[in-house]
Amino acid sequence: TRSEYFVAGHPMAGSEQDGLDGADADLFVGATWVLTPTNATNQDAHALTRSLAIAVGAEVIEIEPERHDALVAVVSHVPQLAATTLMDVASEAGDGSAVLLRLAAGGFRDMTRIAASHPAIWPDICAANRDAIVDALDSYVEALGAVRGMVASGDRVALLELLTRARNSRRALPVSAAIEGPLAEIRTPIADRPGVLAEVTTLAGSLGVNILDLEIVHSIEGESGVLVLVVPSARAASLVDALISSGYRPVRSEL
Known part of the structure; x- marks a missing residue:
């Protein structure tokens, strides 16, 4: 029957933008793609759908529909x-x-x-x-x-x-299902000025530190904020030292 070739599932990706404004070539890279096959699902259709999700860079998980x-x-x-x-x-x-x-x-x-x-x-x-x-x-x-x-x-x-x-x-929320190993969070106050984010990310890149997640928490006044970085724990110390040398005041904690 046709129903056995239907493989229920969807990616957990996207943003508040819609249409072409939300287009992104890497939209599914590292995203979770949920599949909810049943006992009636055709195995070939299931495998094809799973391979498609993996091909666009998603991490596939399978759970019961309910x-x-x-x-x-x-x-x-x-x-x-x-x-x-x-x-x-x-x-x-x-x-x-x-x-x-x-x-x-x-x-x-x-x-x-x-x-x-x-x-x-x-x-x-x-x-x-x-x-x-x-x-x-x-x-x-x-x-x-x-x-x-x-x-x-x-x-x-x-x-x-x-x-x-x-x-x-x-x-304790994981940054990505594809990331393994201990992680560290680095928080550092930053001024609200052009180029400050580029300074920090360029510094991390020069040290070979991969930034796994990034967030900017703005103050109410809008003149400063806190930059939150999630990096591999093994490389966190070198980035903290470099930030201090560059005049920042980072605080590190393990996740």
């Missing part, structure tokens, strides 16, 4: 709805005021970035994965209710435990 729906609800669908809702709440609170934009620091911008994604696809996604999304939303709403209770009651201990647990979980 497990897939539950996981993507948590890591993709609910984050989209949370970002959309937070952006809407902030917009109403700001009432079109320019002050909102001035107060919107890097954390807010990072959290709401995906709210800028094309809205037309999301009603269909929510309809297709409705049950899993509702379950994930229920868990999220319950967790937010617990946080509200901590804040309202002034429970500093419980709030600190939550923040610490979340911080540790966030720092």
